[in-house]
Structure formats: structure tokens, C-alpha cells
Amino acid sequence: MAPKRTKNKAPSADPQGMFAGMVVFLIENSVQSRRLQIWKQKLEQMGAKIETHLSKKVSHVFAMSSDALFHHVDKDQLARFKGHVLLYQWLEDSLAAGEKVSEHLYILKVDPEGEDVPDKNPKLEAANRNSSIHGEQSHCKRIKSSPEEIKHTNEESKGDIETNTASGLSNNEPNSPSSVTSGPEIPSTLDKDVGTPTSSLPYSPPDLNKDITEIFGKLINIYRALGDDRRSFSYYKAIAVVEKLPFKIESADQVKNLPGIGKSLQDHIQEIVTTGKLSKLEHFETDEKVRTISLFGEVWGIGPATALKFYEKGHRALDDLKSDNSLTNVQKLGLKYFDDIKTRIPRNEVQEMESLLQKVAEDIVSGVVVVCGGSYRRGKASCGDLDIIITHPDGKSHKGFLQKYVKRLKEMKLLREDLIFSTHSEEGTDQGVDTYFGLCTYPGRELRHRIDFKVYPRDIYAFGLIAWTGNDVLNRRLRLLAESKGYRLDDTGLFPATHGSGSKRGARGTTSLKLETEKEVFDFLGFPWLETYERNL
DNA sequence: CGGCTGTACTG
DNA sequence: CAGTAC
DNA sequence: GCCG
Numbered sequence: 078m079a080p081k082r083t084k085n086k087a088p089s090a091d092p093q094g095m096f097a098g099m100v101v102f103l104i105e106n107s108v109q110s111r112r113l114q115i116w117k118q119k120l121e122q123m124g125a126k127i128e129t130h131l132s133k134k135v136s137h138v139f140a141m142s143s144d145a146l147f148h149h150v151d152k153d154q155l156a157r158f159k160g161h162v163l164l165y166q167w168l169e170d171s172l173a174a175g176e177k178v179s180e181h182l183y184i185l186k187v188d189p190e191g192e193d194v195p196d197k198n199p200k201l202e203a204a205n206r207n208s209s210i211h212g213e214q215s216h217c218k219r220i221k222s223s224p225e226e227i228k229h230t231n232e233e234s235k236g237d238i239e240t241n242t243a244s245g246l247s248n249n250e251p252n253s254p255s256s257v258t259s260g261p262e263i264p265s266t267l268d269k270d271v272g273t274p275t276s277s278l279p280y281s282p283p284d285l286n287k288d289i290t291e292i293f294g295k296l297i298n299i300y301r302a303l304g305d306d307r308r309s310f311s312y313y314k315a316i317a318v319v320e321k322l323p324f325k326i327e328s329a330d331q332v333k334n335l336p337g338i339g340k341s342l343q344d345h346i347q348e349i350v351t352t353g354k355l356s357k358l359e360h361f362e363t364d365e366k367v368r369t370i371s372l373f374g375e376v377w378g379i380g381p382a383t384a385l386k387f388y389e390k391g392h393r394a395l396d397d398l399k400s401d402n403s404l405t406n407v408q409k410l411g412l413k414y415f416d417d418i419k420t421r422i423p424r425n426e427v428q429e430m431e432s433l434l435q436k437v438a439e440d441i442v443s444g445v446v447v448v449c450g451g452s453y454r455r456g457k458a459s460c461g462d463l464d465i466i467i468t469h470p471d472g473k474s475h476k477g478f479l480q481k482y483v484k485r486l487k488e489m490k491l492l493r494e495d496l497i498f499s500t501h502s503e504e505g506t507d508q509g510v511d512t513y514f515g516l517c518t519y520p521g522r523e524l525r526h527r528i529d530f531k532v533y534p535r536d537i538y539a540f541g542l543i544a545w546t547g548n549d550v551l552n553r554r555l556r557l558l559a560e561s562k563g564y565r566l567d568d569t570g571l572f573p574a575t576h577g578s579g580s581k582r583g584a585r586g587t588t589s590l591k592l593e594t595e596k597e598v599f600d601f602l603g604f605p606w607l608e609t610y611e612r613n614l
Numbered sequence: 615c616g617g618c619t620g621t622a623c624t625g
Numbered sequence: 626c627a628g629t630a631c
Numbered sequence: 632g633c634c635g
Contacts, residue, residue, distance in 0.1 A: 296632095300632085305632085306618090307617085307618060307632070307633090308632045308633095309632085310618070310632080310633095311618090311632030311633055312632070314632090314633080315632085315633090336633090336634090337632090337633065337634090338633085339632070339633050339634080340632095340633095341632060341633085342632070342633085377629095377630085378624090378628095378629070378630085379628095379629085380628055380629050380630080381628090381629095382627075382628055382629090383628070383629085405624070405625065406624085406625095407624080407629090464631090496630095497622085497623055497624080497630085498623090499622070499623060501622095510622095512622080512623090512631090514623095514630080514631085529631075531631095544631090545631085549619095549631090552619075553618090553619065556619050556620080557618095557619080560619090565619090565620085566619085566620095567619075567620055567621075568620090568621085568631090569621090
């Protein structure tokens, strides 16, 4: 019998989730990323807790096969493990059955010699091809890509790095800009599927619990405006959890042991589902101080501290600020174009500007790669700003490019005002990233949009691409994951955790691991691959 | 109780 | 250095 | 705010 982790819960299992009480550790080795993603989601939805490493609390370990299992975890550690080690197929069958099926057919032996697979379903054999990617310990030192493997994972990726980088790089088809003006969602072209047609997903994540997430969303903005980013982020995470629930919450009990939802948020949810509102939010929204500071904080260049300062000076409206002589230059611009900057940009216009920017760039340095990242690259129908990521395949022609580029773009009146301009890549200096933040206009208009340029040396381009494609939740998760594996990840690379020896600025000297594509980075970290349009976490 | 990403510019 | 932004 |  499955030894119940008789937590402190009623004997009657949680009616909500069939996996309630389970603490699972997933061996991601040789699992198709799409399926892994689904399994994780299902497990969490139905009450299981997912651990990032094989800790004492883990009750179940899942693996594709015994091969995958032994290549990924330490045998001794496994031998000491007291819980259940099962094939993923148990999950599949349980989900299909709607209840936990008997485990005995799916048990993986934890034999120290373990080369004997118990009773492996034939179909698993197929799914379990290369189980020996990582020959090393749990810390895979190398991410060697033999030609064969590349063929497996990345069918058509045989050309130059730049033209295929994992997907959706410059394979935005060179359509005449005007011909594709209507695709609101999903980017026009995507590579051949990764095997699983997205149709097999029984998910229908409609806006159940929208009342809750909307209120939390407002609290996010309020706390951010007040400078309490931590608290703000807690609500942010809670929204993601609530949105995944397949049912409408009617009682706080139903969210009692979901990750990211503690006592306080339970109370909030309880109040919302019973009264339809949250007194705490009502209070905030009628508080003049909160309202004013929130408003001021929407101006580019004004943060919580400055907003508070202006409030205490007696300012109450944006017009009051315009006459304040303590405004910095960028704050003046943020104020002047307040409404402009807040106006979202239709996807098709971003697409046209991207191709225009590509043409202008090519005109300056042949071969330069210009990609619009951010929410555009994630397939959104409209964008708040433009994130332009640039590199050059030859690894050196990016140097000094940004100055010329900005100059040219100003001449043609695409770039209008500067916010920040910094360069590091001038000959001699380090592996810096050149950055430009400013305001731009769509050809023929005056409406200002925020635009960012980031120029990366070729060898760290993949990291910049990931970071500036986002979203921020994904970036955080990747960084946390990297850290858990003894690395430090940022938009300039993936570094072995230089322990103790302060990872200060100088540590930049330590070069990043050489990973050339986004997929290589995901793979190295063991994070299931996500197409760009799947990164809206 | 302390961490919650980490880095660079502006003034 | 504080504040801000990505 | 949540988590360990």
C-alpha cells in the first residue's frame, strides 16, 4: 500500500487533487520537454509538490527509464532513498484513469547494479532513446553536441548558427511587411513541430477565478509603486498558480496547500470568493497618497522614492510635476511623452519596424543580425516597447556598431530622444554589451515609443537573446536553476559559481561557458525547451 | 530571520 | 551612493 | 507576501 505520508491531514484524501500529499522529484533526462511541462503542471494542479533535488521530503521519484535514472542521480543517494521510484508512465495512466492507478507495474528497481529494468512497457523503449547524454556526475560538465544528437533535437538546424538559432531567430520569413499585418497571436512561422501536436492538450484554461487574479494584479502594481517589490512578486507568483487551477475557487480550503499561497493570501482569497472584493484593495484605491504615488511612478525615470518625494512636496497631479525644477532630463521626457509611451504598439507595426531596422543595420555592417525580442518575440498581439537585440556572426563587427547605428537612425528620424546610452565594446575594452534606451517613432508619425538596443558579442549572444526575450518569470526560473547547479546566469553568460572570491565586477574576466544557441543553454541547465511563444509564463 | 536576479547608468 | 530601469 |  502506498504509505500515506500521514501529514496532518484528514484521513479522507484531499478531494481536490489526486496527487495531494505527494512530494515528487522528476528526472528530466530524455523526457520530451513538452510532456515534462504538462506533467509538472498537472502534478502541481492536483496537489503534488515538486522538488528540485532529491531531498528527504521527496516521496516519489519519476524517470523515463532506469537508464535515465542512473545517469542522473547518485546511486548511493538513491539507495538511501525510502520513497517510490516510478516510471512516468504511471503518471500518464493515472491522469488518463482520473485516479491514482496501482503502482506495482511501474516500479523501477533501485538495484545498485541496476541494469535490469523491471517490466518496461514496450512503448517506452522507443521514447527512451539516448539516455547517455550526460556521462558525468549529476553535474554535467560538458554539453557536447555530436552531429547525431543535433539531428535528433533540431531537425533543420544545419546551417550557420545565425540563421537557425534554435528557432524564430531570423527565420521570421522575409514577408513583405504589409502582407502579414493581421496575425494577432502566434508568429507566422515556426519550425516543424516537436512531435506533440498541441491539439492533444485537454487544457482549457479559461478565466476561472478572474475576480481573484484581477485584484491581485492591482495589488502587484500598488506594492511595486510603493517600492515593495518582494511583496509585489508574491502576488505575481500567486496569480500564476491560481490561473492554472482547472476549477473555480469557492473556498480557501481549495488553495490551502498550493505553492506560493500562504495564510495571508488564503484569507484574501476567502474574502474575494465570499464578498466579491478585497477591503485591503479598496482601501488602497481610495487612499490619495497611494494613488498619487502610483501615478507618479508610471513616469519613466520616477520610482518609488522620487514619487514619494514629489508627494510630500505637495504635488498631486502630473501637471504639478512639470513645473518642478528637480526633474531630471529623462524624467522630463517621461513626463512629456507620458501618454505616448503608455500606448501599446500593434504587432504588425513592430514587425515593420523590425524589418526596417534590419535593413538600416545591414546597410552599416553587412551580416549584422537584428532581432526584435521582448513580448514581440513571444508572439504577443501588441507590445509595450521594442527590445532590439543585435549581434554579428563574425564575432567582432559588432564593435562600434551601435554608435553608427544610432546616429543613422536619428538622421532618419526614427530615433527621437535619448534616455541612456552606454558602450563597452570599443576596441580594447572587455566583452561588454552596448546598450541604448530611447524613444522612437513609427515612420510618418510623432507618437513616441520606448525602444531598447542591446548589442552582444557573438559568443554570448544566446544569453542576451534569452534574457531580453523573457519573460521575467522565465528569466528568474532559469537563474535560480543555474544557481542550484552551481552556476550564475545573467544576460551576458553562464559562469561557474566563483565561490567566495566575490563575484564582483572583476569576475567578468572569467569567461562564460560557450553555448551558442538558446537551446544549448536550456539543455545545459536541464530546463525543458520552450519555443519563444511558449515563454509567456 | 533573511532571501527573494543581477547589473549599469544618472545625478 | 541612492535611485532607477531592464 | 512566501518559503526554509
